[in-house]
Amino acid sequence: MEDTLVTDIVPDQQDSTKGNVSKSSLEEESGSAVQADVQQEEQQGPEYFNFKCVLCGFSVRARYGPMKAGILSYKHDVYYLRSLNQQIDRVKTKKKNDYKKFAIIGAKCYSCHRDVCNRVQCSFFYKENYCLDCIMQKRKEFPEKVIQVSCFARAFPQPRLRLLTIMSAVTARAVSSVISKCQPLRSCMPLAKSLKIEWDDGYQAEFPYCWLRDATSKRPALVHIDVHMKPEQVEVERSRESLQVQWPSYLYLSYSSSFLRDSALHSSEANSLHQIHTHGSEQTDNAAKHVLNGKLFLSTHQTPIAESLVMGQCEWNSSAQEPGTLWPHLQTVPSLVIIDAMETGSTMQPALITLIDTMKALEAMEQSHPEEFAFLKQCELEYIEGPFRALHPIYELDDEGRQIISATFNNRTRSSAITTNSLEKLYLSLQKLGRVCAEYSLQIPLFPGRRLIVDNTKAMIGAPAQKERRLLLRLLS
Numbered sequence: 001m002e003d004t005l006v007t008d009i010v011p012d013q014q015d016s017t018k019g020n021v022s023k024s025s026l027e028e029e030s031g032s033a034v035q036a037d038v039q040q041e042e043q044q045g046p047e048y049f050n051f052k053c054v055l056c057g058f059s060v061r062a063r064y065g066p067m068k069a070g071i072l073s074y075k076h077d078v079y080y081l082r083s084l085n086q087q088i089d090r091v092k093t094k095k096k097n098d099y100k101k102f103a104i105i106g107a108k109c110y111s112c113h114r115d116v117c118n119r120v121q122c123s124f125f126y127k128e129n130y131c132l133d134c135i136m137q138k139r140k141e142f143p144e145k146v147i148q149v150s151c152f153a154r155a156f157p158q159p160r161l162r163l164l165t166i167m168s169a170v171t172a173r174a175v176s177s178v179i180s181k182c183q184p185l186r187s188c189m190p191l192a193k194s195l196k197i198e199w200d201d202g203y204q205a206e207f208p209y210c211w212l213r214d215a216t217s218k219r220p221a222l223v224h225i226d227v228h229m230k231p232e233q234v235e236v237e238r239s240r241e242s243l244q245v246q247w248p249s250y251l252y253l254s255y256s257s258s259f260l261r262d263s264a265l266h267s268s269e270a271n272s273l274h275q276i277h278t279h280g281s282e283q284t285d286n287a288a289k290h291v292l293n294g295k296l297f298l299s300t301h302q303t304p305i306a307e308s309l310v311m312g313q314c315e316w317n318s319s320a321q322e323p324g325t326l327w328p329h330l331q332t333v334p335s336l337v338i339i340d341a342m343e344t345g346s347t348m349q350p351a352l353i354t355l356i357d358t359m360k361a362l363e364a365m366e367q368s369h370p371e372e373f374a375f376l377k378q379c380e381l382e383y384i385e386g387p388f389r390a391l392h393p394i395y396e397l398d399d400e401g402r403q404i405i406s407a408t409f410n411n412r413t414r415s416s417a418i419t420t421n422s423l424e425k426l427y428l429s430l431q432k433l434g435r436v437c438a439e440y441s442l443q444i445p446l447f448p449g450r451r452l453i454v455d456n457t458k459a460m461i462g463a464p465a466q467k468e469r470r471l472l473l474r475l476l477s
């Protein structure tokens with residue numbers, strides 16, 4: 001076993017930091033917890049399916065079946081997972097389908113039978129579960145309140161508005177009339193570091209350029225963040241529903257009025273958010289601790305994993321993946337990632353995986369950029385995916401406030417919600433973090449048939465672009 005391990009992982013020995021990481025991780029292979037889990041019987045229950053919401057694209061591997069537990073009972077079959085905020089229950093309990101242990105993900109639309117998640121932007125329950133497409137197409141069959149709430153939910157890309165489903169018809173009407181009234185943009189004025197925007201109702205907001213450039217699908221990689229970037233041209237579109245911005249090197253991006261308005265409204269909540277989400281530095285007894293014993297990663301053979309332990313899975317093909325924490329949209333981020341290299345046409349070529357030792361990178365940042373390091377501690381970032389939403393600080397310290405115990409960061413999936421009053425400082429700190437992380441990056445070759453087990457709370461996982469690569473990633477709590 002030891003021989004195959006060494007041949008699979010070829011660290012760059014010239015760099016002392018890289019060598020250390022690999023060596024300590026290879027000292028011994030302790031997959032005992034995984035072995036135990038493999039032997040553990042698959043819990044009784046319906047089959048697993050690949051659920052994918054037809055409207056927002058959120059996908060997850062979930063069970064599909066009836067859900068009747070305690071006071072909760074669903075009329076039709078639903079997609080559900082083991083509750084994501086609970087630790088894996090290693091002892092079988094007598095009560096089956098205890099509702100606290102499961103999280104409902106979505107269901108089929110009663111009308112078109114397609115799968116939809118339970119975000120308010122995707123589905124609405126009125127006597128039956130309907131997707132928003134069907135509600136919009138059959139407006140006449142629904143009460144006015146349902147249509148108004150659905151229109152309102154659609155206008156906003158972020159799932160902040162879950163409470164709207166229970167608000168009164170009067171409030172719904174008031175809210176939707178306010179929105180339709182103030183949607184037109186009146187003007188935009190470029191300032192030295194930010195853009196001032198005014199709506200027809202007189203509401204004004206200032207958006208720093210660094211945020212505007214970041215809050216798009218063409219978000220720059222961390223190392224390319226430029227806090228001094230300025231747009232070359234800005235104008236309100238003729239319809240006055242969106243803003244056109246030309247960034248350097250001929251990048252044209254459009255920002256809708258409702259997106260800007262929503263971001264401005266919620267940025268005023270940035271301060272109160274910190275008071276609500278007081279994160280304790282509770283280091284839970286997670287699976288990564290059992291399996292990896294403090295190591296960043298280890299390489300093993302591919303052995304079967306009980307399906308009931310898998311919280312989610314995804315496949316990476318040949319495109320590049322910027323390194324990051326996987327599934328940060330959960331309040332309790334899965335601690336273990338199991339990466340299997342799958343057979344491809346050319347089996348001789350190993351798949352390449354990029355790992356960043358986030359612990360070492362942050363320690364280095366504390367030395368080289370103490371001010372930015374301290375800033376990142378108190379700044380939380382928001383992550384959204386399907387019906388899930390979570391806020392995480394980039395790293396957490398132990399009770400004494402000395403040692404970093406876990407880190408959470410994903411540049412690609414973080415939302416553009418404004419969670420701090422010092423946006424420029426945030427982007428400057430992120431840029432510094434990106435540069436330090438690049439120095440603590442390892443590239444690990446993984447031959448088809450081999451497996452890499454990685455601590456998702458201590459490492460960021462990515463992959464360079466590579467032809468004919470297939471990686472299966474599974475997440476365990």
Ligand SMILES: [Zn+2]
Pocket residue numbers: 053054055056057058116117118119121122386
């Ligand atoms: Zn959805």
Ligand SMILES: [Zn+2]
Pocket residue numbers: 109110111112113114130131132133134
């Ligand atoms: Zn439908």
